Amino acid sequence: MRTIVFDIPAWPGHRAGQHLDVRLTAEDGYRAEREYSIASAPGEPVAITVERLDDGEVSPYLTEELRQGDEIELRGPIGGYFVWDPEDESPLLLVAGGSGIVPLRAMLRHRRGSGSEVPVRLLYSSRTLAEVIYRAELDEPVDGVEVVYTLTREQPPDWSGYARRVDDELLGEVAWPAGEGALAFVCGPTSFVETVASGLVELGYPPPRVKTERFGATGGR
Amino acid sequence: MIPTTLTSAGRTSSRVTSSSVSFVSRGFRGRRDTEGDLTRVPPGQHVTEDFPVLSAGPTPHTPLDEWTFSIVNGDERETWTWDEFRALPSETVTVDIHCVTRWSKLDTTWEGVSIDTLLEQVEHEAAYVLAFCDGGYTTNLPLEDVSDGKAWVAFAYDGEPLDPEHGGPARLLVPHLYFWKSAKWVRGLMLRDTDEPGFWETYGYHSYGDPWREQRYAGD
Amino acid sequence: MEALDGNAIGGLLHEVFGAEMTTAMGVCADCGAAGPVAELVVYLQAPGTIVRCRSCSSILMVMVDVRGTRCIDLRGLAELESDS
Numbered sequence: 164m165r166t167i168v169f170d171i172p173a174w175p176g177h178r179a180g181q182h183l184d185v186r187l188t189a190e191d192g193y194r195a196e197r198e199y200s201i202a203s204a205p206g207e208p209v210a211i212t213v214e215r216l217d218d219g220e221v222s223p224y225l226t227e228e229l230r231q232g233d234e235i236e237l238r239g240p241i242g243g244y245f246v247w248d249p250e251d252e253s254p255l256l257l258v259a260g261g262s263g264i265v266p267l268r269a270m271l272r273h274r275r276g277s278g279s280e281v282p283v284r285l286l287y288s289s290r291t292l293a294e295v296i297y298r299a300e301l302d303e304p305v306d307g308v309e310v311v312y313t314l315t316r317e318q319p320p321d322w323s324g325y326a327r328r329v330d331d332e333l334l335g336e337v338a339w340p341a342g343e344g345a346l347a348f349v350c351g352p353t354s355f356v357e358t359v360a361s362g363l364v365e366l367g368y369p370p371p372r373v374k375t376e377r378f379g380a381t382g383g384r
Numbered sequence: 385m386i387p388t389t390l391t392s393a394g395r396t397s398s399r400v401t402s403s404s405v406s407f408v409s410r411g412f413r414g415r416r417d418t419e420g421d422l423t424r425v426p427p428g429q430h431v432t433e434d435f436p437v438l439s440a441g442p443t444p445h446t447p448l449d450e451w452t453f454s455i456v457n458g459d460e461r462e463t464w465t466w467d468e469f470r471a472l473p474s475e476t477v478t479v480d481i482h483c484v485t486r487w488s489k490l491d492t493t494w495e496g497v498s499i500d501t502l503l504e505q506v507e508h509e510a511a512y513v514l515a516f517c518d519g520g521y522t523t524n525l526p527l528e529d530v531s532d533g534k535a536w537v538a539f540a541y542d543g544e545p546l547d548p549e550h551g552g553p554a555r556l557l558v559p560h561l562y563f564w565k566s567a568k569w570v571r572g573l574m575l576r577d578t579d580e581p582g583f584w585e586t587y588g589y590h591s592y593g594d595p596w597r598e599q600r601y602a603g604d
Numbered sequence: 605m606e607a608l609d610g611n612a613i614g615g616l617l618h619e620v621f622g623a624e625m626t627t628a629m630g631v632c633a634d635c636g637a638a639g640p641v642a643e644l645v646v647y648l649q650a651p652g653t654i655v656r657c658r659s660c661s662s663i664l665m666v667m668v669d670v671r672g673t674r675c676i677d678l679r680g681l682a683e684l685e686s687d688s
Contacts, residue, residue, distance in 0.1 A: 438650045587666055
């Protein structure tokens with residue numbers, strides 16, 4: 164896992180939840196492109212968090228080869244659907260599967276940075292505690308923000324939290340009740356997003372109040 | 385390629401040339417470390433140990449008791465049920481496969497019924513075939529490229545029944561052409577006098593698709 | 605690979621249309637289902653990019669890169685309305 168900060172001249176600014184397209188070009192012209200959600204809030208230096216995939220093509224380069232001072236081709240910021248602005252005063256439900264936490268973390272940072280006081284519940288599904296990204300940051304108590312983890316593969320010996328994949332029952336216990344008018348952002352692997360999104364609709368969330376962003380099974384695109 | 389109505393953007397089909405003076409990403413090579421045995425790897429390809437799944441749509445799941453394979457020749461149709469198809473003589477072959485997205489996989493083992501065996505049942509003078517599949521996918525080939533031991537309807541890969549995500553229960557296998565011609569979830573071949581472009585061919589891919597001449601796109 | 609959604613083609617569509625398109629409303633020419641492009645079903649790894657209706661699976665858009673020229677077919681959409 165590596166968080167990379169970019170220095171982008173004439174950066175127009177971005178919104179929480181947007182992403183960047185990264186393009187790498189080899190000497191013979193061979194190209195590879197991937198998308199990464201912006202991990203930082205508007206106003207902060209633009210950053211992405213990359214997980215190194217063993218069979219990856221781009222992630223090993225970004226996590227191991229790329230050095231301070233290197234130049235890189237980026238396109239963005241991209242996205243107008245999966246974005247949160249502090250003008251929205253609805254209670255927020257953020258649901259992350261694995262690396263789906265990245266755009267949601269940008270939203271949390273933006274909430275804090277903008278002085279917003281909307282109540283937030285973050286449900287973060289991870290295989291293990293060790294794989295939780297931004298753990299120290301998420302464990303810091305923040306007024307109005309409740310963080311709930313569910314560890315689906317392995318839990319520490321003293322774990323008293325959820326220990327299974329998100330299902331309708333778990334969602335029902337954690338999500339804001341439908342009547343609260345919450346806005347939900349769900350991000351992670353496709354099957355995770357679909358289970359959660361349909362679960363929220365079952366709980367009574369109107370579909371336009373459930374924003375979804377699907378990552379590939381490997382966590383990126 | 386014209387949409388019926390398009391509001392706001394005010395365009396029909398859009399052809400945007402991406403001209404860019406791009407720089408090189410220092411130290412980036414991509415996944416292409418093994419060139420492999422160059423005599424077996426067509427130009428522009430790299431060898432992979434994986435078997436990537438490339439999909440254009442949801443995986444079909446036709447139950448075997450509903451599955452049929454047909455050779456359609458004008459008004460005539462020769463059809464095999466799954467049991468009838470599996471009762472036909474089959475063979476095991478080991479071949480290299482080459483995807484237009486630049487990966488090649490060497491020594492892949494398949495079991496299937498030779499298209500020759502199926503074509504024997506039909507009297508015809510066709511010069512071309514159009515393969516048709518569950519989900520609506522089609523691809524076109526000259527008849528001689530699916531004859532004389534060059535093509536199969538494959539139902540097993542690597543000793544196991546073909547996985548749905550790789551085209552199971554049965555797919556076309558035409559290893560001497562780019563792998564988009566080896567249509568997944570194949571349900572039959574339409575015999576034709578003229579060549580009609582299939583799905584990807586309609587969108588600009590090469591009508592023939594010889595990896596050794598790097599025929600990826602129409603005009604290559 | 606599992607299907608993604610319209611968020612994954614935001615950059616590509618911006619390049620083609622010159623505007624943010626994930627919030628654009630698309631109407632399926634086949635079944636009439638309407639929704640934001642961000643919620644459409646996207647298959648990114650085929651020889652081209654295929655965008656399908658979430659309700660009926662009809663193909664709404666096909667995007668192919670032919671020798672550096674981006675070709676986009678929108679024939680499966682009855683409407684595509686951008687709000688930007």
